[in-house]
Structure formats: C-alpha cells, structure tokens
Amino acid sequence: MIIGSEWLFRKFCRDPRDDTSYYDEGATMETALDLLRREVPDFDALVAGRTCLDFGCGYGYQAIALVTQAGAARAVGVDIIEGYVARARERAAEHGVSTQVEFFCPRLPAELMGSFDIVISQNSFEHYAEPEAILEQMLACAKPGGIVVVTFGPLWYAPYGGHGRFMTWLPWYHLIFKEETIMRVRADYRSDGATRFEEVEGGLNRMSVRKFESILREVCRRHSCQVDYLRYRTIKGLPIVAGLPLLRELFISRATCIIRKDVS
8 A cells, every 4th residue: 555644754764964875985996896796606707807898887996896806807987977987087097007997978989889798787777767778788888799797776676676775764665655755755865856766866767577577588589698697686585585476576686687698
C-alpha cells in the first residue's frame, strides 16, 4: 500500500540540520578497486597488461588505480561532468601517470572508439536515462572480442533503491510512500528541485532485475554478444531469493555482468 502522509514519513527521516553529504568523492586511491575486486572474478588478472576504459570515471580514482594497482597498460576515463574530469586530470598528474591515464569530457574522441580491451561501468547503470543506449555505447568502445564489465546497485526494488540514505534509514521507503510525498521531504535535504526520482541529481531510472535482464537480452541479440558472467548479490547474503521471481526483486541489491563483444 502506498502511503501519502508527509508527517509520517518525516518520522523516519534524519534531522536536516544534522545532514552530511552521502554522495561525495567517497573513494580513496587505496579503496578504488575494492568493489571490482570483490564482484568480478580474478579482476586484477583480467586487467593486467590491457587497455581499459572507465565509463563514468568521476574523480578518476578508479582509472588511475587500474594502472598503478592492477597493472593495466593504459586507462582512459570519460565523464559528462567537467568538474570531475578536471580533478581527475589533476590527480593523474599528482600520481605521475598522465601519460598512461587520460580523461575526456563529455565523450571519447572518435579515434578511441572500438579500441579498448575492457570497458568498466561501476555504480552508474541505475542512473542512466537511456540505459539500453548507454550499454550499446559501452560495447561500441570495446574492440572485437573485448569485454564490458557492468556492476551497480542498489537496484530499484532493493531496500535502498531510492538512493535516499542521506535522508532516511527506512528500507523500501520509496515503495511505501508516494513519490510526491518523498520529494517534498527530500527538498529539505537536496536543492536540485526534483519532483520525480528521474529528476534527482544523477538521475534514477528505476532499474529492476527484470528490466536489467531484458536490456541484456535485447542488446546481446542485436549485437551478437554473449554474457560470460552474471551474478546477483542479495542483502544479508540470502542466495535462495535470487531464484524466486517476486522476492528476488526486493532482496537483490547488486548486479554484476561481463559481456563479450562479437569478434566478427
């Protein structure tokens, strides 16, 4: 049942005066690859000696770490936010890897398209307004036989799929309360003027497990690609729910896949 009471929702929210930013730079050079190493089998061996694209590179931690920690031959980062890319370039210079790590905004130069062994997208796929088109762009960046690694979470129906932990500790709040109620309360914490989840800073595309699987099937069918690896991580380590149609949507918190581009 969807509840519309703004008063009730506020009872489950933090005091806005005590708010600290939940979405900041977050990562450090030391932890930049932790998630990928946890979610992708033999990640360092996969990357070593290869050319990598960090698709949605943010502040550049991950792209730099691909070279300095995982042994990639070269890494390129691309992001649509100019401020992120400017800081990433500074960081690459600070670490002495400007010749091995480059950053571009808002898109790659044409000569780099189709040139990468590995294209990596971390914690971005639930934000894209047109995720199917973006996945096709990732594949276009990979060379024939190259791979695209996508890992993201939480998915939409997961406890914190509304990406609102800066505001409330209540799990599934975005499924319990009306969207208009949530957005009115959210305005006390964020000033982006959003009235829908799609309009929040960074955007949310309500990516469900079912929607993700549908996109994978369609893109792989159109481009003759194959999924080499697909794994779902459930909350509280409950592997059984991953196979149950209704519960899987509510309890799967992260999706990770590796797609291999057709060699033809």
